[in-house]
Amino acid sequence: MRYDPGLAGFSAGETRFERIMKRIHIDIPLFAGLVTLSGVALVILYSASAQSFDVLLRQGIRLLLAMAVMLAIAQIHPRHFRFYSPLLWGVGVLLLAAVLVMGEIGKGAQRWLDLGVVRFQPSEILKLAVPMTVAWYLSECPVPPAFRHVAVAGVFIAIPVGLIAKQPDLGTAILVGAAGAVAVFLAGIRWLYLLVLGGAGAGLLPVVWHFLHDYQRDRVLMFLNPEADALGRGYHIIQSKIAIGSGGFYGKGWLQGSQAQLEFLPEKSTDFIFAVVAEEFGLLGCLGLLAIYLFIIGRCIHISLQAQDAYTRLLSGALTLTFFVYVFVNTGMVVGILPVVGVPLPLVSYGGTSMVTLLAGFGILMSVQTHRKLLPG
Amino acid sequence: MNIRAARRFPNDVRVFQSRIAFSVVLLLLAVAALVARLVYLQIVGHEHYATLSQDNRVKIAPLPPTRGVIFDRNGEVLADNVPSYSLELVPERIDDLDATLAELQTLLGLSDEDVRRFRKLRSQHKSFESIPLKMRLDEEQIARFAVKQPFFPGVQIAVRMIRTYPYAELTAHAVGYVSRISEADLKTLDPSLYSGTYHIGKSGIEKTYETLLHGRTGHQELETNVQGRSIGVLNTVPPIPGADLRLSLDITLQRAAVDALGDYNGAVVAMEPATGRVLAFVSKPSFDPNPFVYGIPKADYDRLQASPDRPLYNRALRGVYPPGSTVKPFEGLAGLEVGDLAADRKVSCPGYFQLPNSSHQYRDWRKGGHGAVDLKSAITQSCDVYFYKLALSLGIDKLSEFMGRFGFGTRTGIDIPGELPGVYPSKEWKKKRSKYPWFPGETVITGIGQGYVGVTPVQLARATAILANRGRVVTPRLLDGVQGGAGAAPEERRREELAIAPEHWDTVIQAMIDVVHSPRGTAKSIAGGLAYHIAGKTGTAQVFSVAQGQKYRESEVSKEMRDHALFIAFAPAEQPRIAVAVIAEHGGHGGSVAAPVARAVMERYLSGSAP
Numbered sequence: 010m011r012y013d014p015g016l017a018g019f020s021a022g023e024t025r026f027e028r029i030m031k032r033i034h035i036d037i038p039l040f041a042g043l044v045t046l047s048g049v050a051l052v053i054l055y056s057a058s059a060q061s062f063d064v065l066l067r068q069g070i071r072l073l074l075a076m077a078v079m080l081a082i083a084q085i086h087p088r089h090f091r092f093y094s095p096l097l098w099g100v101g102v103l104l105l106a107a108v109l110v111m112g113e114i115g116k117g118a119q120r121w122l123d124l125g126v127v128r129f130q131p132s133e134i135l136k137l138a139v140p141m142t143v144a145w146y147l148s149e150c151p152v153p154p155a156f157r158h159v160a161v162a163g164v165f166i167a168i169p170v171g172l173i174a175k176q177p178d179l180g181t182a183i184l185v186g187a188a189g190a191v192a193v194f195l196a197g198i199r200w201l202y203l204l205v206l207g208g209a210g211a212g213l214l215p216v217v218w219h220f221l222h223d224y225q226r227d228r229v230l231m232f233l234n235p236e237a238d239a240l241g242r243g244y245h246i247i248q249s250k251i252a253i254g255s256g257g258f259y260g261k262g263w264l265q266g267s268q269a270q271l272e273f274l275p276e277k278s279t280d281f282i283f284a285v286v287a288e289e290f291g292l293l294g295c296l297g298l299l300a301i302y303l304f305i306i307g308r309c310i311h312i313s314l315q316a317q318d319a320y321t322r323l324l325s326g327a328l329t330l331t332f333f334v335y336v337f338v339n340t341g342m343v344v345g346i347l348p349v350v351g352v353p354l355p356l357v358s359y360g361g362t363s364m365v366t367l368l369a370g371f372g373i374l375m376s377v378q379t380h381r382k383l384l385p386g
Numbered sequence: 387m388n389i390r391a392a393r394r395f396p397n398d399v400r401v402f403q404s405r406i407a408f409s410v411v412l413l414l415l416a417v418a419a420l421v422a423r424l425v426y427l428q429i430v431g432h433e434h435y436a437t438l439s440q441d442n443r444v445k446i447a448p449l450p451p452t453r454g455v456i457f458d459r460n461g462e463v464l465a466d467n468v469p470s471y472s473l474e475l476v477p478e479r480i481d482d483l484d485a486t487l488a489e490l491q492t493l494l495g496l497s498d499e500d501v502r503r504f505r506k507l508r509s510q511h512k513s514f515e516s517i518p519l520k521m522r523l524d525e526e527q528i529a530r531f532a533v534k535q536p537f538f539p540g541v542q543i544a545v546r547m548i549r550t551y552p553y554a555e556l557t558a559h560a561v562g563y564v565s566r567i568s569e570a571d572l573k574t575l576d577p578s579l580y581s582g583t584y585h586i587g588k589s590g591i592e593k594t595y596e597t598l599l600h601g602r603t604g605h606q607e608l609e610t611n612v613q614g615r616s617i618g619v620l621n622t623v624p625p626i627p628g629a630d631l632r633l634s635l636d637i638t639l640q641r642a643a644v645d646a647l648g649d650y651n652g653a654v655v656a657m658e659p660a661t662g663r664v665l666a667f668v669s670k671p672s673f674d675p676n677p678f679v680y681g682i683p684k685a686d687y688d689r690l691q692a693s694p695d696r697p698l699y700n701r702a703l704r705g706v707y708p709p710g711s712t713v714k715p716f717e718g719l720a721g722l723e724v725g726d727l728a729a730d731r732k733v734s735c736p737g738y739f740q741l742p743n744s745s746h747q748y749r750d751w752r753k754g755g756h757g758a759v760d761l762k763s764a765i766t767q768s769c770d771v772y773f774y775k776l777a778l779s780l781g782i783d784k785l786s787e788f789m790g791r792f793g794f795g796t797r798t799g800i801d802i803p804g805e806l807p808g809v810y811p812s813k814e815w816k817k818k819r820s821k822y823p824w825f826p827g828e829t830v831i832t833g834i835g836q837g838y839v840g841v842t843p844v845q846l847a848r849a850t851a852i853l854a855n856r857g858r859v860v861t862p863r864l865l866d867g868v869q870g871g872a873g874a875a876p877e878e879r880r881r882e883e884l885a886i887a888p889e890h891w892d893t894v895i896q897a898m899i900d901v902v903h904s905p906r907g908t909a910k911s912i913a914g915g916l917a918y919h920i921a922g923k924t925g926t927a928q929v930f931s932v933a934q935g936q937k938y939r940e941s942e943v944s945k946e947m948r949d950h951a952l953f954i955a956f957a958p959a960e961q962p963r964i965a966v967a968v969i970a971e972h973g974g975h976g977g978s979v980a981a982p983v984a985r986a987v988m989e990r991y992l993s994g995s996a997p
Contacts, residue, residue: 152398194409197401254427254435267609268439292428299417306413310406322402330409337416344423 562590629871777833
């Protein structure tokens with residue numbers, strides 16, 4: 010691809026293609042990783058959706074849409090993110106509250122906001138708004154942040170997390186909380202505070218347990234002993250384990266997974282899609298998929314380390330690690346080392362809003378990477 | 387770009403870098419845990435989970451075989467499989483089940499019980515399964531539903547093969563019937579052989595040859611999804627249909643026997659003497675076996691059970707009757723063979739018999755006696771006194787042993803289950819059952835087939851066949867041929883010969899011919915117009931014991947107390963092709979009631995004409 014004989018030497022090691030990509034604010038390695046992952050995801054989804062072209066088409070359109078959002082966001086200078094961070098947070102929390110109130114009226118769980126044309130989950134906004142706001146706030150604080158700074162950041166996290174948990178959407182609440190917590194951790198919170206907070210969190214567990222809904226308690230309980238109720242609550246986990254285990258090293262082959270194709274595997278195109286990968290492509294396929302994720306995460310860590318100010322550093326670091334948390338919470342749940350919380354496998358699971366949010370996050374990272382100014386020295 | 391902040395806190399880059407480094411370590415640990423778990427599941431546990439996954443998806447569905455058809459000797463179908471139409475509902479395809487049920491109930495006139503039964507079945511089945519609401523739809527119901535079918539999505543008329551007995555009452559006691567497999571059946575049969583089969587032979591031929599008739603169940607390995615719905619066939623082992631059975635029974639003979647019995651209850655068994663093949667096997671009254679296939683309503687069953695005529699009772703097989711005088715030819719043979727009886731020695735018959743030192747009079751059926759009678763005329767005229775004396779001179783044990791050779795007191799081994807052995811007493815037999823010793827008087831009455839003696843009609847027919855065969859012992863059997871099927875037809879029993887001198891056969895058989903064809907014979911009334919000779923023997927079995935000095939007058943005793951009329955016969959006497967035993971319950975005299983029945987059956991068989 011090194012096509013540019015005429016302009017060679019204009020900028021050492023950069024081809025014309027790379028320059029063009031940089032100008033339109035695309036980070037090539039990250040973009041390549043995401044495109045590869047999306048392609049692989051569509052192949053997996055085709056199998057997991059019982060060979061539905063309809064599902065494939067819809068997911069493809071969503072991907073393209075989300076990619077467009079990503080590229081659009083990549084054009085925005087990071088200082089604008091910084092400026093609008095608290096505003097976005099405020100709007101998100103207001104929408105969450107609005108959804109809750111409507112849910113009260115409508116009786117039952119309500120996560121969606123119907124804007125007439127589009128329906129979306131306000132909690133998705135907070136997946137970005139919380140780390141942005143924490144990064145915005147703590148980037149202005151000394152390192153390590155004082156206790157009050159941590160406390161203020163904690164409020165920025167706790168309010169949306171509480172509202173989302175009340176919907177109730179435990180999975181998203183955990184992810185939003187994790188995004189904020191990661192930002193606080195990267196901002197250099199003292200280890201002592203971390204320990205105290207961790208201890209307090211552990212102490213609060215019984216209280217949290219008390220406020221959990223029955224189905225949420227069930228999920229935790231069945232994680233502890235899935236075989237106790239093989240045809241009832243533990244069914245997801247057991248069937249998932251059978252799918253993974255029966256895949257073996259090489260897998261049963263694409264479209265050949267009996268667990269997946271015969272509908273033994275619940276939610277196989279959404280939350281449990283990783284089990285389809287494990288069944289049809291085996292350990293090899295799982296490692297391959299994890300490798301793609303790790304490549305993307307590695308590139309993002311590289312971007313955050315190169316970031317030129319505290320805000321972009323914290324934000325990109327938090328987004329990166331949160332992305333890993335997504336991957337780990339989902340795969341850990343599917344393989345049975347974490348409880349079943351409704352978290353999709355990022356970019357692979359079938360579903361709409363979360364994909365837009367995710368790629369919007371990568372848009373921020375691309376923006377951070379491609380808006381750097383060359384620093385002297 | 388916020389260089390201001392970077393300037394203010396110059397160490398935050400290093401802190402950030404160390405935090406990232408720490409996070410990467412955690413991240414790698416998490417990935418390691420994930421990979422370890424995957425290795426554990428996919429490499430270590432692979433075999434275990436592969437097995438589980440296989441079990442998950444393969445379901446075995448039985449393919450029940452078609453039950454064999456049963457024919458009579460002329461190819462008339464006695465037991466068939468016919469499609470039965472049932473109304474079935476697939477709940478998942480019905481929007482409003484309650485409304486649909488209500489509409490169907492009014493449309494087809496279904497009972498509340500039908501709906502209740504359906505709801506019970508509904509709870510036991512998955513919603514995509516077809517559940518019967520009403521079995522055995524009649525034609526009007528089928529027509530009514532067919533018109534409205536478009537308005538009932540998820541409701542359909544399904545066809546199931548169901549056993550039917552076209553001759554109903556006529557064959558119930560011989561062919562038997564199938565019925566729902568019961569809890570008790572399940573204890574004795576291999577469930578895997580009967581998966582998918584709902585009926586099993588409960589009596590008669592249907593029970594004896596159950597294995598042959600049933601065939602072998604096949605199966606399909608179905609690939610199923612999580613709801614148990616089959617989505618593909620992996621492998622099919624087709625069922626082997628049950629064997630078709632041809633019986634030696636002749637349905638026209640069966641009908642002739644029933645018709646000839648007229649109003650009397652009783653039994654008729656006709657056999658081919660040479661082979662033991664059963665030509666007619668009648669127990670009257672009978673019942674319609676068809677309701678038993680579906681499950682007979684309790685009220686109907688109770689009615690059958692409570693009926694004083696006992697239609698469910700297989701008289702031919704299980705009815706133990708006093709044989710009366712029908713035993714006389716056999717006893718004559720005993721006297722000739724194992725006693726010192728000379729056929730031409732005359733015995734005087736004064737009309738009664740007294741044991742020494744006893745005032746008890748054993749009466750002859752003819753009040754004035756038969757005068758001086760030899761064996762032939764004693765059989766022809768059925769002289770009781772002659773046989774009182776014969777029995778007494780032989781002694782019960784010798785008599786019992788000899789009669790045993792003709793199968794008295796033991797089961798014939800006919801291929802219908804449930805046969806009773808009857809009784810032919812001996813001293814040993816009584817010792818086991820009573821604290822009293824054997825009395826000579828008991829020998830006396832045994833001589834005329836009364837007292838403890840009890841025979842079944844099938845036993846009597848078989849003994850007659852042995853007589854007709856001049857000693858060749860045969861086992862009565864209905865099965866004549868097996869076509870197709872998985873199993874082999876059972877071996878026939880080895881035939882044995884009774885060693886009895888030919889002149890003794892001649893004497894007794896001639897006497898039996900005289901019973902029908904001589905002017906003094908007790909069954910002379912049936913001789914007219916016969917193109918062949920019938921050898922027969924009448925019997926009149928006492929049901930009601932007449933007190934000493936009293937006279938038995940038929941008109942004076944109620945029907946239940948009247949004597950049983952018996953007749954045994956074979957024909958043509960010289961070359962027997964049919965042997966018959968007839969019992970007409972409370973028919974009175976054997977010669978006038980039972981003998982015409984036997985003649986009708988023989989005429990039907992030998993001349994092919996209606997009696």
